[in-house]
Amino acid sequence: MVTLNMLVLVSLLYVALLFAVAFGADRAALRGRGRWLRSPLIYTLSLSIYCTAWTFYGAVGFAARSGLEYLTIYLGPSLVMVGWWWALRKMVRIGRSQRITSIADLISSRYGKSNLLAVLVTVLAVIGATPYIALQLQSVALSFSAFAQNDPGSELPSIESTALWVAIGLALFTVLFGTRNLNANERHHGVVMAIALEAVVKLFALLAVGVFVVWGLAGGIGETLARIDQSKIATWDVPSSRWVGLTMLSAAAFLCLPRMFQVMVVENEDESHLRTASWAFPAYLMLISLFVVPIAAVGLDLMPSDANPDLFVLTLPLQEGRDGLAILSFLGGFSSATSMVIVAAIALSTMLSNHIVMPIWLRATGGSAVVSGDVRQVALLARRLSIVGVVLLGYVYFRMSGGGAALAAMGLVSFAGVAQFLPAMMGGIFWRGATRSGALVGLLVGSSVWLYCLFLPSFGPSALMPQDVFDQGLWGMSWLRPYALFWTEGMDPLVHAVMWSMLLNMAAFIGVSLISFPTPLERLQGAQFVNVFQHSATTGGWSGGLAQSEDLLIMSQRIMGASEAQQFFAKAARRQGLPGYLPEPSTDFLQQLERELSGSVGGATAHAMVSQIVGGATVSVQDLMAVADETAQIMEYSSQLETKSQELTRTARQLRNANDKLTQMSEQKDTFLSQISHELRTPMTSLRAFSEILRDTDDLTAAEQDKYATIIHGEALRLTRLLDDLLDLSVLENGQVILNVEHGTLRQVLDRCVSVSGGDARNMVIRRNHEAEDVMLHTDLDRLSQVFINLISNARKYCDADEPVVTIRTTSEGDDLLIDFTDNGSGVPTDQQSVIFEKFTRVGQNEARGAGLGLSICREIMARLGGSITYLPGQSGASFRVRLPVAMKMAAQ
Amino acid sequence: MSEDAPKPLFLERATYRKRRMGDAARLLPVLGIVLLALPMLWSSQAGDGILTTRVMGYIFGVWIMLAVLGAALQAYLAPDDRKADSSKDE
Secondary structure, eight states: OOOHHHHHHHHHHHHHHHHHHHHHHHHHHHTTOOGGGGOHHHHHHHGGGGSOHHHHTHHHHHHHHHGGGGGHHHHHHHHHHHTTTTTHHHHHHHHHHTTOOSHHHHHHHHTTTOHHHHHHHHHHHHHHHHHHHHHHHHHHHHHHHHHHHTOTTSOOOOHHHHHHHHHHHHHHHHHHHHSSSSOTTSOOHHHHHHHHHHHHHHHHHHHHHHHIIIIIIIOSHHHHHHHHHHSTTOEEOOOHHHHHHHHHHHHHHHHHOHHHHIIIIITOOOTTHHHHHHHHHHHHHHHHHHTHHHHHHHHHHHSOTTSOGGGHHHHHHHHTTOHHHHHHHHHHHHHHHHHHHHHHHHHHHHHHIIIIIHHHHHHHTTTTHHHHOOHHHHHHHHHHHHHHHHHHHHHHHHHHHTTOGGGTTHHHHHHHHHTTHHHHHHHHHHOTTOOHHHHHHHHHHHHHHHIIIIITGGGOBTTTBOHHHHHHOGGGOTTEETTEETTOTTOOHHHHHHHHHHHHHHHHHHHHHHHSOOOHHHHHHHHHHHTTTTSOOOOOOOOOTHHHHHHHHHHHHHHHOHHHHHHHHHHHHHHTTOOSSOOOOOHHHHHHHHHHHHHHHOHHHHHHHHHHHHTOSOOOHHHHHHHHHHHHHHHHHHHHHHHHHHHHHHHHHHHHHHHHHHHHHHHHHHHHHHHHHHHHHHHHHHHHHHHHHHHHOSOOOHHHHHHHHHHHHHHHHHHHHHHHHHHHHHHHHTTOOOOOOEEEEHHHHHHHHHHHTTTTOTTOEEEEOTTTTOOEEEEOHHHHHHHHHHHHHHHHHHOOOSSOEEEEEEEEETTEEEEEEEESSOOOOHHHHTTTTSTTOOOSSOOOOSOSOHHHHHHHHHHHTTOEEEEOTTSSSOEEEEEEOHHHHHTTO | OOTTOOOOSSOOHHHHHHHHHHHHHHHHHHHHHHHHHGGGGOOOSSSSOEEHHHHHHHHHHHHHHHHHHHHHHHHHHSOOHHHHHHGGGO
């Protein structure tokens, strides 16, 4: 006969063993030993926290009530594990490369680090997990009471107080081993080792009970099968909807349960462990569920009809007087319950502290965490309090619900709640189009339906939901009845709720994602998550301590300069009471360093650089974007500078050119002034001299008088011509000229010009192509002639060839008519080419006539006519090109 | 045979086999789903239902087969140098 005290002693010893194992594993991991801590076997065993007390005790009860249906709870996860290649591999890779700390973190990170989403997921997870934790406490308390009934001599502690002691013990254990280090991403070797041990214990216990039942009680396999065939669960009558629905639900929950995410993704040491777990874990689940139906059938046969089938695993050995086996069975149930509570508390506390407590604390303290430097302690405290809070919440729920049968049904309700994360999570890692708004709306819709159709009704009619809502629907709307949404009557309530919540969740998620637009951060994160295999090698471990300081020093030397950096580091080390140059990379020191560095490279860059070395984590996208912003600003600034300097250079060059031209023109003006005074003076002198002769000399012959008068007349004409030219130019330049537009062929115009300018006289040959000149012109022909005459007479004046030849070539370029006047002289010197069209320019020192206004006038005329005249360098001699635009050529054709 | 030939269109036998085994590993859950859905379609001629023991035997058989096949495939596909060497001897 097992006394209750003995049982308590055994449990305490067992807990002490767990403590020792956890402590030893932590120590071994700290010393870098214990490769076996990171073996795939440990990983597979740690996954077994899926099998809670609900499995250990509840599966038999489940089977006793509804036959093989309980298998769905284990077949779903088995299929997920066998198909690890599809989803789990990606989840684990993302979790490792993004340093994900929880499922809330995964979803929020994917959708642009939205804290709102994280809070929503956390709250839902807590709502879903609390009844589950309560269930574990209840099962331990019930198993105690089962022993108590067999031990009438001892005073029976109330179920409530047992549950409280269990809760306190679990909270203590979790706080001790679950929050040793702040970095939630760091592996909890102690905890994982402990739950691996518990996995072995519970499997062994259940198998032992199974073997005892089959060979000890039933008398062999054949006998057992016969008993099953005779029991009330002899026939296979699982409704298809529940068979499919529950398998899918358990598969979804397996991926989404916070505690499963914790062991599967966060605690994952090596991706290749998944390979082993992919077959080993289904095998584990198979073994766990192997003896469930035999135990149920034999229990139903042997136990009194009012016995709770949930406790057959315990009560069968007790009734048969197998105390050792009963204690083993008790330990199995105890293991299942405790390992689940511990991991769930760690997972939930990480979520609670990271996404709810810390943001609130940071806001309350005015976001001064960066300055104060004690965030570490606050975060640890927050996590510890969250653990205590989560376990306490479970206990409170247990007390409130009264520990009735209602609790047993909570397992599947809880599954359906966390399954709401599935669309947002799977959509997030497989579909880049998934947006934050979609995830948010999907989660809200799905969880609302779940709350309305499953969670609230699960407390029973009239408990949290009035009876008439069940009958008539919310506000009397019949399509809103919680068990018959949209008039789908007669469905199993659980399948009904799961179907509608998941369907509406997915519809809302996809629909809103399609019409909303993601923020840049979301798009970046989306790409990183969905394409995680393209740009992530598995991330390495952390390097700690002084190695980081050294890296920091190397980096700082590059940025701050060697002596400054060394001084800064040495000072920090002295402050920490350390010799040498390398201080501990404390939060305080890192902040100072970051501030110091940000002076050189900008805040965001400094943060990114420091966190890259110290965090060991990949730089967050936010950091990168800030860096990109800063860089973009700098680049923009420098490109602006470059543009400005180019502009300045250009302006300077233009100014220099203008200055050169001005200087040249001023010289020309000087030259002109002396020239013009000479030009004016010469005829004036002749005029004065000859008019004086005419006036003062009396005995002049008629011939002489005639001669002098002719000279005077000629000189007067020359003066007039000079003044005419000046006047003409001034009129043209002021734009006051009135064009007299006529029709005529180019050939006629040229003919006239050649004859006016003296034709082929004085040995100058003019070569023309008359056919090309048959072009109708529509312009001011007189002005055009003026230009041509000027060009021909220039050639006549300046061509220094022995046999001067002028070639007039007419071509067309595009729509323009080009008329080139080329002579065979030595041409215009290069340095003069740019000034020949300026006023008062006279090329060379020759004694040619004219005041240097001819080409200026030509240029002005051509400008008025809409064409141009340019000097054509590189010809055999001086060459001018007259360009007439199309309008003047075409109009008459 | 040039040294810098482009990626061959067809793989050598061992690599080809490995890829097909990868496909098999990916399709294993599909096989599992189909096999586990099968009992829903069963009905007894007598009308008194299929025996639980028979369905149980079938499901556990499928379960064991999935685990064994999974283990075999993972062992074959595991990135292992020794395997890569010996694969030439096939």
